[in-house]
Amino acid sequence: xxxxxxxxxxxxxxxxxxxxxxxxxxxxxxxxxxxxxxxxxxxxxxxxxxxxxxxxxxxxxxxxxxxxxxxxxxxxxxxxxxxxxxxxxxxxxxxxxxxxxxxxxxxxxxxxxxxxxxxxxxxxxxxxxxxxxxxxxxxxxx
Numbered sequence: 001x002x003x004x005x006x007x008x009x010x011x012x013x014x015x016x017x018x019x020x021x022x023x024x025x026x027x028x029x030x031x032x033x034x035x036x037x038x039x040x041x042x043x044x045x046x047x048x049x050x051x052x053x054x055x056x057x058x059x060x061x062x063x064x065x066x067x068x069x070x071x072x073x074x075x076x077x078x079x080x081x082x083x084x085x086x087x088x089x090x091x092x093x094x095x096x097x098x099x100x101x102x103x104x105x106x107x108x109x110x111x112x113x114x115x116x117x118x119x120x121x122x123x124x125x126x127x128x129x130x131x132x133x134x135x136x137x138x139x140x141x142x
Contacts, residue, residue, distance in 0.1 A: 031059040046094040
């Protein structure tokens with residue numbers, strides 16, 4: 001009779017140990033910033049790309065931009081921005097928002113981070129005349 005009790009006790013001890021070990025080793029996977037972006041403090045979820053009035057979600061590795069008046073998430077930028085290459089100098093770390101919709105603060109970010117634009121895109125994807133206007137379809141009203 002002692003063997004079943006001993007076996008039961010050993011199994012319970014092993015189960016408890018395995019459970020405790022599993023709780024300690026739980027890890028949350030967080031996205032890694034892309035090679036073109038500046039390093040971020042822990043907890044940062046988004047970059048704002050003021051040259052193209054868009055965001056980049058570090059966790060999901062998606063761009064967030066406006067098309068036809070709607071914010072779209074995509075792994076790549078639209079054709080109108082095919083010549084755009086982000087640079088750390090114009091990639092803004094967003095510290096003031098956590099959630100799924102950073103564009104709720106778009107008007108604040110647009111004013112706060114306005115400056116000389118390096119990318120000027122006209123409808124159809126061609127280069128503009130350098131006046132900073134004409135960011136392609138859907139970038140008029142926000």
